[in-house]
Amino acid sequence: MSRTASTTEGRTSQALLIAAAMIFLAFFLLLPLVAVFTEAFKQGIGAFGQAVMHPDAWAAIRLTLLIAAISVPLNVVFGVAASWAITKFHFPGRHLLITFIDLPFSVSPVVSGLIFVLLFGAHGLLGPWLAEHDIKIIFAVPGIVLATVFITFPFVARELIPLMQEQGKDDEEAAISLGANGWQTFWHVTLPNIRWGLLYGVLLCNARAMGEFGAVSVVSGHIRGETNTMPLHVEILYNEYDFVGAFAVASLLAALALVTLIAKSILEWRFDLHHGGAVH
Amino acid sequence: MIKVQNITKHFGAFAALYGVDLEVQPGEFIALLGPSGSGKTTLLRIIAGLEFQDGGQVLFNDEDVSSRSVGERQVGFVFQHYALFRHMTVAENVAFGLSVRKGKNRPTKAAIRARAEELLRLVQLEGLGHRYPGQLSGGQRQRVALARALAIEPKLLLLDEPFGALDAKVRKDLRRWLKDLHTQMGLTSIFVTHDQEEALELADRVVVMDHGRIDQAGTPEQVYMEPATPFVSHFVGETNLLPGGLHVRPHDLEIVTDGGDPVVVDNLFRKGGFWRVEGKLAGSDTVIELDLDASLPPPALGTTIFIRPRRSKTFPQTGVSP
Amino acid sequence: MSSLATPFSVRKTSWRQPSVLPGFGLTFGFSLVWLTLIVLIPLATIFLKSAGMGWHGFVEVGFSHRAIAAYRLSFGTAAAAALINAVFGLLVAWVLVRYRFPGKRFVSALVDLPFALPTAVAGIALTALYAPRGWIGQYLEPLGVTVAFTPLGIIIALVFIGLPFVVRSVEPVLADLGRDVEEAAATLGANRIQTFSQVIFPAIAPALVTGFALAFARGVGEYGSVIFISGNMPGKTEIAPLLIVTQLEQYAYDGATAIATVMMVFSFVILFGLNAWQAAQRRRLGA
Numbered sequence: 001m002s003r004t005a006s007t008t009e010g011r012t013s014q015a016l017l018i019a020a021a022m023i024f025l026a027f028f029l030l031l032p033l034v035a036v037f038t039e040a041f042k043q044g045i046g047a048f049g050q051a052v053m054h055p056d057a058w059a060a061i062r063l064t065l066l067i068a069a070i071s072v073p074l075n076v077v078f079g080v081a082a083s084w085a086i087t088k089f090h091f092p093g094r095h096l097l098i099t100f101i102d103l104p105f106s107v108s109p110v111v112s113g114l115i116f117v118l119l120f121g122a123h124g125l126l127g128p129w130l131a132e133h134d135i136k137i138i139f140a141v142p143g144i145v146l147a148t149v150f151i152t153f154p155f156v157a158r159e160l161i162p163l164m165q166e167q168g169k170d171d172e173e174a175a176i177s178l179g180a181n182g183w184q185t186f187w188h189v190t191l192p193n194i195r196w197g198l199l200y201g202v203l204l205c206n207a208r209a210m211g212e213f214g215a216v217s218v219v220s221g222h223i224r225g226e227t228n229t230m231p232l233h234v235e236i237l238y239n240e241y242d243f244v245g246a247f248a249v250a251s252l253l254a255a256l257a258l259v260t261l262i263a264k265s266i267l268e269w270r271f272d273l274h275h276g277g278a279v280h
Numbered sequence: 281m282i283k284v285q286n287i288t289k290h291f292g293a294f295a296a297l298y299g300v301d302l303e304v305q306p307g308e309f310i311a312l313l314g315p316s317g318s319g320k321t322t323l324l325r326i327i328a329g330l331e332f333q334d335g336g337q338v339l340f341n342d343e344d345v346s347s348r349s350v351g352e353r354q355v356g357f358v359f360q361h362y363a364l365f366r367h368m369t370v371a372e373n374v375a376f377g378l379s380v381r382k383g384k385n386r387p388t389k390a391a392i393r394a395r396a397e398e399l400l401r402l403v404q405l406e407g408l409g410h411r412y413p414g415q416l417s418g419g420q421r422q423r424v425a426l427a428r429a430l431a432i433e434p435k436l437l438l439l440d441e442p443f444g445a446l447d448a449k450v451r452k453d454l455r456r457w458l459k460d461l462h463t464q465m466g467l468t469s470i471f472v473t474h475d476q477e478e479a480l481e482l483a484d485r486v487v488v489m490d491h492g493r494i495d496q497a498g499t500p501e502q503v504y505m506e507p508a509t510p511f512v513s514h515f516v517g518e519t520n521l522l523p524g525g526l527h528v529r530p531h532d533l534e535i536v537t538d539g540g541d542p543v544v545v546d547n548l549f550r551k552g553g554f555w556r557v558e559g560k561l562a563g564s565d566t567v568i569e570l571d572l573d574a575s576l577p578p579p580a581l582g583t584t585i586f587i588r589p590r591r592s593k594t595f596p597q598t599g600v601s602p
Numbered sequence: 603m604s605s606l607a608t609p610f611s612v613r614k615t616s617w618r619q620p621s622v623l624p625g626f627g628l629t630f631g632f633s634l635v636w637l638t639l640i641v642l643i644p645l646a647t648i649f650l651k652s653a654g655m656g657w658h659g660f661v662e663v664g665f666s667h668r669a670i671a672a673y674r675l676s677f678g679t680a681a682a683a684a685l686i687n688a689v690f691g692l693l694v695a696w697v698l699v700r701y702r703f704p705g706k707r708f709v710s711a712l713v714d715l716p717f718a719l720p721t722a723v724a725g726i727a728l729t730a731l732y733a734p735r736g737w738i739g740q741y742l743e744p745l746g747v748t749v750a751f752t753p754l755g756i757i758i759a760l761v762f763i764g765l766p767f768v769v770r771s772v773e774p775v776l777a778d779l780g781r782d783v784e785e786a787a788a789t790l791g792a793n794r795i796q797t798f799s800q801v802i803f804p805a806i807a808p809a810l811v812t813g814f815a816l817a818f819a820r821g822v823g824e825y826g827s828v829i830f831i832s833g834n835m836p837g838k839t840e841i842a843p844l845l846i847v848t849q850l851e852q853y854a855y856d857g858a859t860a861i862a863t864v865m866m867v868f869s870f871v872i873l874f875g876l877n878a879w880q881a882a883q884r885r886r887l888g889a
Contacts, residue, residue, distance in 0.1 A: 006785060006788035007788065020693060021697040021698075025713070029765070032727035033727070085629040090621075091617065092617065097637075103645065109721075114648070176622050176624070211718075213720060213721050231721075234720075235722055260718045261718050264718075329789075351791040359786055365786075365801055377790035413888075415888035416888075428790065429790075
């Protein structure tokens with residue numbers, strides 16, 4: 001006797017709901033992804049290669065990697081330190097601290113760039129002083145790093161805080177009671193416990209660092225071959241109607257996004273990292 | 281009358297029920313007793329219509345309800361973890377079953393409200409109707425769940441481990457209260473439990489289940505005094521297994537001076553009005569427990585005593601003891 | 603003396619509960635300094651600069667006709683997109699949690715695409731699809747529907763960006779919702795639609811509101827995915843973040859700052875309101 005349980009829908013309703021969801025996702029998520037790769041190879045692999053091998057494209061790729069290589073480690077150090085302080089100790093203002101760490105999530109990317117222009121730009125608060133000492137921050141690499149660090153500020157900490165909260169501090173207290181010092185406890189007890197969560201945070205942080213557009217666009221100055229990251233380079237090519245070039249570089253970023261998604265999914269399945277709540 | 285005929289149920293390769301038969305008389309209070317995995321909850325859910333059997337029938341008053349949905353069977357079901365609607369007030373929870381009725385079957389708003397108040401009075405939660413379940417204690421929530429189930433005027437009340445999630449004191453009070461309520465209302469009720477004490481105290485009839493089969497269905501007295509299988513003997517009350525396949529309750533053992541089996545005493549403690557003596561049958565690992573009158577001096581630790589059963593039970597060779 | 607070396611120096615910091623674990627001074631101090639330098643001081647700058655304009659100056663540039671048109675467009679399209687996402691995000695979450703179907707893991711991973719795909723890439727891809735001669739646009743054009751370079755295009759970009767916020771907010775709550783509650787409703791005679799509307803939906807509504815608010819806040823500030831498809835006509839399809847960039851390019855720092863301040867105050871109000879509402883809900887239900 002095959003009957004539908006009282007807590008689910010009939011087969012037909014199920015099929016209809018699944019179909020509706022899939023059609024929606026196909027149009028809004030899958031199709032744009034397919035479009036990127038199709039447009040990139042529209043004029044053959046040769047045109048694609050040419051666009052990707054162009055010196056300006058290379059400069060953009062190198063700069064993007066450099067920015068990520070600087071800002072991700074900075075956020076890892078901050079994320080670990082902040083999570084340690086917040087989850088291993090009880091002090092007044094913990095929740096306020098978490099709220100502050102989350103602030104960059106609620107700021108428009110453009111505003112995130114603007115604040116650094118207002119601080120370090122030629123007309124900014126510290127502009128005259130910087131000019132006097134011949135230090136360039138805005139329209140230069142340091143500005144891009146600052147904006148990227150700001151944008152990706154919460155990623156690692158937001159991943160680690162709930163994880164370490166859940167794990168509690170029994171393991172660490174046990175290690176200390178057995179005579180380990182602080183660093184030993186961290187390296188041998190805490191880090192192995194949080195490594196997959198940390199990797200997860202790094203993954204998301206890196207994807208955002210390499211892909212950030214709005215904030216970086218405001219502080220970079222769009223100097224070809226010098227301050228153009230990959231997303232900015234995509235914009236320039238697109239605005240010059242070099243669509244194949246734009247989509248070729250975009251497809252590299254899309255490939256990075258796919259790798260990120262695959263790695264993220266593997267982490268979720270293998271290590272049962274939750275990840276409903278991690279909405280950024 | 282509720283009749284369950286030859287019910288079988290598989291979950292994948294796991295057989296939850298093999299051909300179960302049961303009859304419940306109107307007004308009876310039945311306990312389905314068994315360890316986890318015995319199929320007792322599955323049987324309850326099949327009777328309710330929350331689960332569907334692979335074979336066999338469920339009859340309500342000689343009418344086959346096997347193909348009826350849970351909503352059509354009009355059974356009150358009380359869930360182990362209450363399953364209250366958290367976002368509704370207590371009164372709204374109780375009124376839910378009436379307010380989802382369609383058309384002319386639905387009472388007026390005033391009538392629904394009056395009925396909810398009446399039920400809350402019945403479960404002694406008068407005045408708490410405006411609260412949310414999250415603001416109640418465990419025992420109170422259980423009573424709300426009961427009131428909610430009673431609101432639809434069920435023909436049959438089913439309770440899944442009704443006291444499982446409560447602490448010992450509340451559980452005892454609520455047990456007595458439920459027994460009184462049943463006596464007062466006379467509603468045919470079946471509850472599932474793994475606690476033999478609960479089953480023996482509450483039920484008119486205890487149905488002992490193991491591995492998807494009913495081992496015995498009888499009054500608490502019958503099940504305790506005349507267990508049908510070794511499993512029942514072990515699961516309902518405590519049992520010593522003496523040489524020769526004798527099953528003996530701890531209070532059915534006495535210390536004798538002539539003959540009897542030698543037991544080395546290795547533990548002794550007071551258990552209510554008894555001394556509980558624990559030891560091993562000399563020269564073996566068989567653990568023996570016996571209860572002795574606390575007004576008599578207990579044996580000393582390490583000494584050997586001789587025991588003899590006052591009454592015992594043997595089972596045919598096929599029923600190998602667990 | 604580093605606090606790492608002195609695990610038992612808890613007496614000195616009596617404002618927190620004592621702990622045998624070391625490193626509080628180091629990690630807390632570093633976090634606070636870094637947070638202040640990277641986040642708090644730069645964000646404070648914007649309010650400082652706004653304050654320096656005086657109320658009149660601020661209103662003049664922050665609420666000019668062009669700015670008001672930009673706010674209306676940004677808030678309106680973000681609200682519309684968040685609403686669409688609330689509906690379809692709930693559907694996607696429901697299907698992912700409740701049903702089994704082939705390719706479910708792939709679909710689940712795909713939902714996070716907007717988090718992983720750079721916004722500029724999303725922007726040009728959506729434009730390629732919805733431009734008048736694009737993949738989808740060519741079929742819409744004869745029907746009289748123009749997507750690209752209209753507010754409709756902005757809504758589509760914001761639907762893309764906001765979807766995972768709703769799905770990932772609703773999914774865990776839906777998964778945690780006990781089957782027994784639905785069974786209880788069924789035993790009480792409720793049909794499936796009554797069970798959904800009276801039992802399931804109220805239980806997941808707070809998560810849905812959270813997802814909606816997050817998608818909305820994100821949509822208001824979104825830039826990269828929108829500017830390619832929006833057409834950027836002042837007063838018509840110019841979103842607020844774009845107006846900030848335009849003002850900056852014209853060295854109109856006051857204008858950029860004032861608009862940024864309005865947007866920031868707005869998103870803080872949303873997030874604060876959301877937190878307060880969630881706390882009130884929890885208190886009310888006694889959970």
